[in-house]
Amino acid sequence: MRSAYQSLMKIPLLRHFKDLIIRTKNIENMLQRMVPQPTLMHFEYPIVEHCNLNCKYCNHFSPLADKKNVDVKIYEKDIKRMAELFASQIPHISLVGGEPLLHPELNDILTITRSYFPTSHIYLITNGILLPTKKEDFWSALNKNKITLEPTKYPLKIDWQEIEKTAAKYTVALKHQGSINKTEMQKLPIDTTGLQNPVKNYYMTCYMPGSCTQLLNGKLYPCAIAENIHYFNKRFNQQIPISPHNSIDIYDVQTKEEILQFFTKPIPMCSYCDWEHFTDNNKWERTNGEDINEWI
Numbered sequence: 001m002r003s004a005y006q007s008l009m010k011i012p013l014l015r016h017f018k019d020l021i022i023r024t025k026n027i028e029n030m031l032q033r034m035v036p037q038p039t040l041m042h043f044e045y046p047i048v049e050h051c052n053l054n055c056k057y058c059n060h061f062s063p064l065a066d067k068k069n070v071d072v073k074i075y076e077k078d079i080k081r082m083a084e085l086f087a088s089q090i091p092h093i094s095l096v097g098g099e100p101l102l103h104p105e106l107n108d109i110l111t112i113t114r115s116y117f118p119t120s121h122i123y124l125i126t127n128g129i130l131l132p133t134k135k136e137d138f139w140s141a142l143n144k145n146k147i148t149l150e151p152t153k154y155p156l157k158i159d160w161q162e163i164e165k166t167a168a169k170y171t172v173a174l175k176h177q178g179s180i181n182k183t184e185m186q187k188l189p190i191d192t193t194g195l196q197n198p199v200k201n202y203y204m205t206c207y208m209p210g211s212c213t214q215l216l217n218g219k220l221y222p223c224a225i226a227e228n229i230h231y232f233n234k235r236f237n238q239q240i241p242i243s244p245h246n247s248i249d250i251y252d253v254q255t256k257e258e259i260l261q262f263f264t265k266p267i268p269m270c271s272y273c274d275w276e277h278f279t280d281n282n283k284w285e286r287t288n289g290e291d292i293n294e295w296i
């Protein structure tokens with residue numbers, strides 16, 4: 001009886017410690033967000049906004065996006081400015097989409113990125129569909145510029161062994177996102193009323209600031225949702241405000257500290273992310289982008 005009693009007493013105690021650990025971690029995350037960091041650790045540049053895969057729940061809204069590739073001259077201007085602000089010392093840079101392999105001048109973009117950030121880890125994120133069609137100049141550009149190829153393994157008919165052989169042939173670093181096929185998708189619902197708690201979202205719940213920072217056309221956003229919500233509005237006739245305070249213009253600032261300070265506070269878009277109903281076990285499927293319920 002004594003042993004059983006002691007076991008029962010341990011259950012609420014363990015729960016208490018678990019809750020305490022979670023609260024402590026949340027407070028730690030909150031304090032980290034509130035204090036400007038020494039530098040920007042990572043940013044992504046969506047060089048293509050549309051996609052050839054079109055996943056349900058995509059938080060880049062790529063299935064809703066116009067067919068649009070970044071102008072290489074604008075891209076180089078932005079990358080040069082980031083190098084000036086951060087003395088070329090940003091540890092990680094990702095070239096993303098949409099699907100970046102759709103960009104007709106991708107090889108030039110790889111070279112430009114490396115020229116301004118000679119020591120950064122640079123990643124090319126792709127769904128892999130077009131990899132079997134890429135010619136020697138693509139693989140040579142990856143090799144020459146020391147770009148890591150990082151495909152996501154969706155449940156598609158792609159000969160990954162052959163791609164891995166090609167990468168090895170050209171001495172290209174290849175790192176899969178995840179060790180198994182991506183059969184599930186995250187869904188972060190959009191609350192079109194904007195009644196969510198932005199402070200709680202930004203400081204306590206959202207994982208995107210710092211890990212999903214987006215740069216496009218001279219503006220830095222904490223996440224892809226803030227950058228691309230205009231596509232959601234256009235497709236579904238919504239009126240979520242496109243606030244200038246969702247981003248910071250890299251040409252309006254004088255120092256990197258102004259950018260780092262910007263990332264210490266919520267943005268208006270944080271009122272529209274429904275983190276309480278976030279799910280990460282949704283079956284991966286393609287979409288035609290016509291059902292608003294996939295995003296709300």
